[in-house]
Amino acid sequence: MLNSLLSEITKEFPNQKRSCLKNILLLSLCILQKESICLNKLKSNVGVLLRNISTQNNSHYKRLLRIFSIDKSSTLWQELLSYVFRIFHLKNDLLLLDGTSWQRGSKKYHFLTLCIVYKGVAIPIYWEDLNKKGQSNEKERNSFRQACQLYNLKEKVVIADREYIGQKWFKELFSCDLEFIIRIRKSDYKKLINSFSGKTHQQLSAKVTRSKKYNKVCSKVIKIAGKQVQFIVTKNQMKTTQDDLLYLLCSSNITAQKSVEYYQQRWKIECCFKHLKSNGVDLQKMNLKEGHKIQLMMAIVIFSYALSINQGLKEYNKVPYKTYKNGTVYKAVSVFKKGLQEINLACRSFENFIQYLIKNLHQKVTYRHYANPFVQ
Numbered sequence: 001m002l003n004s005l006l007s008e009i010t011k012e013f014p015n016q017k018r019s020c021l022k023n024i025l026l027l028s029l030c031i032l033q034k035e036s037i038c039l040n041k042l043k044s045n046v047g048v049l050l051r052n053i054s055t056q057n058n059s060h061y062k063r064l065l066r067i068f069s070i071d072k073s074s075t076l077w078q079e080l081l082s083y084v085f086r087i088f089h090l091k092n093d094l095l096l097l098d099g100t101s102w103q104r105g106s107k108k109y110h111f112l113t114l115c116i117v118y119k120g121v122a123i124p125i126y127w128e129d130l131n132k133k134g135q136s137n138e139k140e141r142n143s144f145r146q147a148c149q150l151y152n153l154k155e156k157v158v159i160a161d162r163e164y165i166g167q168k169w170f171k172e173l174f175s176c177d178l179e180f181i182i183r184i185r186k187s188d189y190k191k192l193i194n195s196f197s198g199k200t201h202q203q204l205s206a207k208v209t210r211s212k213k214y215n216k217v218c219s220k221v222i223k224i225a226g227k228q229v230q231f232i233v234t235k236n237q238m239k240t241t242q243d244d245l246l247y248l249l250c251s252s253n254i255t256a257q258k259s260v261e262y263y264q265q266r267w268k269i270e271c272c273f274k275h276l277k278s279n280g281v282d283l284q285k286m287n288l289k290e291g292h293k294i295q296l297m298m299a300i301v302i303f304s305y306a307l308s309i310n311q312g313l314k315e316y317n318k319v320p321y322k323t324y325k326n327g328t329v330y331k332a333v334s335v336f337k338k339g340l341q342e343i344n345l346a347c348r349s350f351e352n353f354i355q356y357l358i359k360n361l362h363q364k365v366t367y368r369h370y371a372n373p374f375v376q
Contacts, residue, residue, distance in 0.1 A: 006022055024076075032307070037285055043057045043060040096158075096269040097112075107131075118309075126151070141172070154177045159265060165182060165188060167224070182249050189222075208245060217234045229252055230248075230251070230252055231248075232248040312337070319331045
């Protein structure tokens, strides 16, 4: 029974052996059930899922390790993401860019991550381990061009926070035919902004501050890296910050009001990082050091995360709201956690998991090459 089910799923991964795919999917289910990527922690779950409790846990551990004995040229990570794209039929103009970093032992991780916003949820489509802690610089962000080569990102809108500025960086965005909305600090580019005709930085800020409108927006056209952009000032709607005003640099093709509206989506990538780390699959427990192995683990994690999002979005409108002590009102459970719970209830064994994939996902998958997931 299991072999026939695996044969059905393997059709979607024509370049991979069935045994390899079986172990990948097994690891994915272990991650979902244990909410961890620590292989040493996951090994005890393998026998239970395979209904093979007679095999020693050490053998199961070696089985999981073999997943990462791949050639550096392997495209397995791309095929996993391709499957995700085809499940969701991902189609959106908004991209979120940010980084998350930590250190484990002597190894430093910094994942420069690009997400697409799908039904209000951020789903990673590209990442690069910068092998450091702290912020990225303009030179390190040159790897972003690889994402543009891998995917059809032309005319998509990149939303990013204050770290992602610099003349070279803006030139990179322009050369990739990308629109952008990037927050800047109050002091950034002030002299440049004041050198163009129209109200000064101080006058725009004062006008927004005086306004009684909670969503007041003021803007002026300037040039940066030789191209026209908008400098925008608006009131900061985030209650958790001491900054009263929000300063943005945006492409001239997007209206000022729409730019402010789009920028509010940026926090969704922070929610994604939280689910991948402290409130999800414990990504910080990663103990891999070689680039191609890290790439594969990340793809498996994103694959697992996407399965939970796909499940969680079903009837998410029925999830009740909860009022917290600070007065904020949110859903009682996140999309990710809701999906995680439902998958774990439905998949008590590995065979159940494969049946779940076929029943819930296989019929939705229609071939779309991973190099162009944003086909209209």
